[in-house]
Amino acid sequence: MARGRLRVYLGAAPGVGKTFAMLAEGRRRRERGTDVVIGLVETHGRERVEKLLEGMEIVPRVAVEHRGTVVGELDVDAVIARRPGVVLVDELAHTNVPGSRNAKRWQDVEEILESGIDVVSTVNVQHLESLRDAVEEITGVVQRETVPDEVVRRAGQVELVDMTPEALRRRMAHGDVYAPEKADAALSRYFRLDNLTALRELSLLWVAGKVDDQLGRYRAEHRVAGVWETRERVVVALAGGPEGETLVRRAARIAARSPRADLLAVHVTMADGLAGADPAHLARQRALVESLGGSYHQVVGDNVSRALLEFARRVNATQLVLGVSRRGWLARILSRGVGVTTAAYSGTVDVHMITHEEAGEFGGRGPSRAALTRSRRLAGWGTALLGLPLLTAALLEFRQATTLPSVILLFLLMVVCVALAGGMWPAITAAVAGFALLNWFFTPPFHSLAVTRPENLLALVVYVLVAIMVSAVVDLAARRAREAARAGAEAEVLATLAGYVLRGEAALPSLLSRLRETFGLTSVTLLERRSGDPSGPSGPSGPSGSEGPGGPDDPDGWRIVATGGGEPSTRPGVADTDVVVDDDLVLAVRGRLPGASGRRVLEAFAAEAAVALRHQRLAEQAERLRPLAEADRMRTALLAAVSHDLRTPLASARAAVEGLRATDVDWSPQDREELLATAGESLTKLDRLVANLLDMSRLQAGVLGLTLEPTALEDVVPRVIDDLGPLRDRARARLPEDLPDIAADPVLLERVLVNLVSNAVRHSPPGVAVLVGAGVSGDDGEHVEIRVVDRGPGIPEEARDRVFMPFQRLGDRDNATGVGLGLALSRGLAEAMGGTLVPDETPGGGLTMTVTLPVFPRHRAAPEPVEDP
Numbered sequence: 044m045a046r047g048r049l050r051v052y053l054g055a056a057p058g059v060g061k062t063f064a065m066l067a068e069g070r071r072r073r074e075r076g077t078d079v080v081i082g083l084v085e086t087h088g089r090e091r092v093e094k095l096l097e098g099m100e101i102v103p104r105v106a107v108e109h110r111g112t113v114v115g116e117l118d119v120d121a122v123i124a125r126r127p128g129v130v131l132v133d134e135l136a137h138t139n140v141p142g143s144r145n146a147k148r149w150q151d152v153e154e155i156l157e158s159g160i161d162v163v164s165t166v167n168v169q170h171l172e173s174l175r176d177a178v179e180e181i182t183g184v185v186q187r188e189t190v191p192d193e194v195v196r197r198a199g200q201v202e203l204v205d206m207t208p209e210a211l212r213r214r215m216a217h218g219d220v221y222a223p224e225k226a227d228a229a230l231s232r233y234f235r236l237d238n239l240t241a242l243r244e245l246s247l248l249w250v251a252g253k254v255d256d257q258l259g260r261y262r263a264e265h266r267v268a269g270v271w272e273t274r275e276r277v278v279v280a281l282a283g284g285p286e287g288e289t290l291v292r293r294a295a296r297i298a299a300r301s302p303r304a305d306l307l308a309v310h311v312t313m314a315d316g317l318a319g320a321d322p323a324h325l326a327r328q329r330a331l332v333e334s335l336g337g338s339y340h341q342v343v344g345d346n347v348s349r350a351l352l353e354f355a356r357r358v359n360a361t362q363l364v365l366g367v368s369r370r371g372w373l374a375r376i377l378s379r380g381v382g383v384t385t386a387a388y389s390g391t392v393d394v395h396m397i398t399h400e401e402a403g404e405f406g407g408r409g410p411s412r413a414a415l416t417r418s419r420r421l422a423g424w425g426t427a428l429l430g431l432p433l434l435t436a437a438l439l440e441f442r443q444a445t446t447l448p449s450v451i452l453l454f455l456l457m458v459v460c461v462a463l464a465g466g467m468w469p470a471i472t473a474a475v476a477g478f479a480l481l482n483w484f485f486t487p488p489f490h491s492l493a494v495t496r497p498e499n500l501l502a503l504v505v506y507v508l509v510a511i512m513v514s515a516v517v518d519l520a521a522r523r524a525r526e527a528a529r530a531g532a533e534a535e536v537l538a539t540l541a542g543y544v545l546r547g548e549a550a551l552p553s554l555l556s557r558l559r560e561t562f563g564l565t566s567v568t569l570l571e572r573r574s575g576d577p578s579g580p581s582g583p584s585g586p587s588g589s590e591g592p593g594g595p596d597d598p599d600g601w602r603i604v605a606t607g608g609g610e611p612s613t614r615p616g617v618a619d620t621d622v623v624v625d626d627d628l629v630l631a632v633r634g635r636l637p638g639a640s641g642r643r644v645l646e647a648f649a650a651e652a653a654v655a656l657r658h659q660r661l662a663e664q665a666e667r668l669r670p671l672a673e674a675d676r677m678r679t680a681l682l683a684a685v686s687h688d689l690r691t692p693l694a695s696a697r698a699a700v701e702g703l704r705a706t707d708v709d710w711s712p713q714d715r716e717e718l719l720a721t722a723g724e725s726l727t728k729l730d731r732l733v734a735n736l737l738d739m740s741r742l743q744a745g746v747l748g749l750t751l752e753p754t755a756l757e758d759v760v761p762r763v764i765d766d767l768g769p770l771r772d773r774a775r776a777r778l779p780e781d782l783p784d785i786a787a788d789p790v791l792l793e794r795v796l797v798n799l800v801s802n803a804v805r806h807s808p809p810g811v812a813v814l815v816g817a818g819v820s821g822d823d824g825e826h827v828e829i830r831v832v833d834r835g836p837g838i839p840e841e842a843r844d845r846v847f848m849p850f851q852r853l854g855d856r857d858n859a860t861g862v863g864l865g866l867a868l869s870r871g872l873a874e875a876m877g878g879t880l881v882p883d884e885t886p887g888g889g890l891t892m893t894v895t896l897p898v899f900p901r902h903r904a905a906p907e908p909v910e911d912p
Contacts, residue, residue, distance in 0.1 A: 208239035306337030423465010470514030555607035564634030566608035806835035
């Protein structure tokens with residue numbers, strides 16, 4: 044059975060008319076003869092929406108009971124049994140009530156689609172999962188109902204229902220969206236002009252991304268190779284050289300000329316893995332691209348030009364930025380190069396060739412391409428100079444018994460040996476010298492450069508060509524082998540050093556210390572140029588924790604950020620090697636590096652060190668801001684929570700006192716007693732709340748005063764149960780007779796147990812008492828465990844730590860039951876007395892809170908009271 048098709052009306056904001064558009068679409072389809080039914084539509088009392096429902100077939104909702112209330116939800120079974128052509132289902136992101144067939148309405152819609160029925164639905168942009176955080180940041184409202192983006196992206200059609208913010212606010216003011224009494228509050232909060240403008244932009248961008256995905260799929264399915272200039276996309280090709288940053292900035296300026304243009308950077312890695320890209324340059328260029336809002340990509344190809352053009356066409360790029368070749372003039376004469384070849388085959392993609400300081404100049408020398416070491420090249424020249432005369436002398440003894448082809452093969456073997464020993468140029472020299480020796484000594488007429496027989500001339504020419512080609516192949520193989528060995532060594536070093544960081548070692552110390560050990564360096568120092576602030580980003584001392592010569596008084600303006608090894612370098616120029624990371628960071632190395640490969644690895648790790656430094660400072664900044672954020676969160680939660688808990692007892696006490704003061708009412712003694720009891724209970728609650736708040740603030744400030752003394756639980760627990768007032772019958776104690784005294788503050792211990800017992804009573808089912816028990820624990824009986832056991836719903840194991848957070852009530856959505864300080868304060872007080880408070884599951888269901896406190900040591904005097912500052 045074919046899957047049904049989904050059409051979604053995406054609203055830029057609530058009230059733009061997405062439900063109206065869905066119903067209008069349904070009526071149009073019904074007029075065209077399609078079997079259309081309404082699965083579920085929320086009218087919210089809007090007359091225009093209710094009018095569109097007239098005459099439409101509505102599938103009855105299924106009744107779901109939850110907490111004594113019957114709620115109507117989408118009846119999936121009824122819709123599938125009815126089998127219409129199209130079903131209209133409103134509010135795709137809706138959360139079904141517990142006990143429904145599925146948790147989310149979009150899951151109901153998925154079942155209907157799987158049965159082959161088309162669905163038309165609605166959703167607002169703020170309910171898309173990927174935009175949840177952005178919407179919360181913009182509006183300050185947490186979106187609890189969301190739908191995965193993929194569900195909406197899979198829809199065959201997504202139509203944006205949009206309206207200007209001004210027009211939507213006029214609709215709000217006229218009462219077309221909410222009732223008039225709610226419109227003013229909505230206009231001043233969620234439906235502010237700036238909120239609506241931002242939501243509108245989010246919806247347009249999301250729909251643009253959806254259309255872009257559809258275009259990409261269409262081009263892939265129909266194998267469209269040309270570029271469709273629907274959107275500017277600028278691709279910059281990075282070769283891994285120092286010119287890359289210039290190219291990235293130029294490409295970013297080109298992209299900035301067009302609104303909403305995309306910037307993409309791509310590096311082509313050769314399939315043989317032997318390309319000469321510098322990883323340090325690539326790391327810096329990647330960071331630059333991402334800081335400019337672009338994306339970095341890496342592709343593998345055998346031909347750079349072909350790979351670049353394939354990537355550009357795949358992403359539908361309109362412009363391609365390349366740098367002018369860094370090769371010398373001779374290489375450019377012999378080969379067109381990547382830039383010219385790419386421009387020749389680019390087709391409709393515009394190619395920009397950007398000049399830079401690294402571009403090869405006329406007569407300039409490119410980098411050395413020597414495949415072998417100096418000693419190997421000398422060995423090759425020595426083999427050629429000694430081997431050829433010795434071979435000639437040996438063959439002259441057997442000149443009458445050998446033929447010219449045999450002699451040529453032996454000379455060719457000598458050329459191959461020279462190539463293996465010293466590379467191409469000694470081998471070519473040996474080939475030319477061998478041609479002269481063969482012609483003089485072994486080609487008739489002897490001792491003359493003349494060649495009388497054409498076949499002998501052909502043999503000598505072929506010998507020279509084969510010798511040169513063999514020399515080139517051997518030299519190329521040697522070069523590739525050396526490059527492969529160097530690449531393997533670099534990769535092994537990079538992987539080894541990065542592995543220390545991944546295994547959890549400190550980033551900067553690990554990078555510098557391991558780099559020093561790997562290359563046997565004397566010291567490695569990361570230096571930073573001092574800014575105008577004397578303390579700099581992280582103060583005078585670096586992360587290593589010690590202040591070096593680059594401290595506040597450094598006259599050269601450089602500070603030591605981190606160092607490893609011996610005496611650090613205090614500024615660039617005093618070390619053996621300096622690697623410039625950027626304008627403000629330099630890696631100074633003392634010691635000898637193993638050639639160019641060591642320099643490349645050093646540059647790569649200098650870039651990694653810069654990234655590690657940035658991450659470290661971001662982490663330090665976040666750590667410094669965490670207490671402020673926590674304090675702000677707690678202050679906000681306190682204001683939100685206490686606003687109810689202070690107002691409720693104050694209102695009750697005030698109403699009782701004003702009632703007693705009223706002169707126009709003749710209160711009976713029983714009524715007066717009840718009013719006085721109400722006022723007393725309210726003031727007691729208020730006193731307890733204020734005391735909890737004061738104790739919590741003292742705990743967090745570390746100034747809570749307590750006096751540890753021998754405390755008997757049989758004296759404390761009865762007072763705790765009696766403090767429950769009317770609920771005292773719902774708790775009972777079971778204490779052993781021989782229980783030792785504990786070291787505790789009796790008043791604070793009573794506060795701890797009152798909070799725990801009252802919380803347990805509140806969550807226990809009616810008729811089931813809370814049990815307060817105790818017992819000795821530990822191998823030597825040095826602790827006493829006080830257990831408060833209830834038979835309530837309990838707490839999931841993964842949420843047990845959260846209940847001890849201040850102003851947190853697990854599962855509560857309002858503050859009607861208190862500010863949530865009880866458990867947080869209880870744990871804080873228990874720990875202040877040297878104990879612990881741990882939650883655990885009650886066997887058979889429920890929650891057990893266990894307070895563990897030390898036994899009072901009777902062999903020594905009681906500790907002096909701790910004065911409250």
